[in-house]
Amino acid sequence: MANALDCGTRRAARVRHLETKLSELLGEQAWRESGLGDPDDVEQLKSRITTLEPQVIDLTGQLEERDEELQAARAANRQAISRLNTARPTEG
Template sequence: MTGLSPWRESGIGGPEDTEQLKARITTLEQQVIDLELKLQERDDDLAAARAANRELMAQLNRHAD
């Protein structure tokens, strides 16, 4: 016997590894949520900029006629 737990000997890790992985998953899930929110904000900003651009172009075209 090498003194390693059966988990380690099998190569699948141990319960402590499972807890670390669960914590890492939670962290990554929160990062995904945060990035999705940032992306939505940027999409909203882009949509507002496009709408403003369309309005300005329409005003310019009205004055050009």
């Protein structure tokens, strides 16, 4: 009798485990089919990232150069305005 009870307990635990696993797999499948899950072409996306990374680095460098040029132009503009303001005769 005790042996049969243990067997039933083990089977019930196994059924719970299999139900949980089935639920997880069905959830993952529904997630993928909904379009919200990971795309199947992950390797293609990784390849695209690898291709785009050098371009991002290059564009970042260009942006930094443009920022430096803009800062220099602003400094030159401030100096020019300052000279114009000090060169004006004062009214009085």
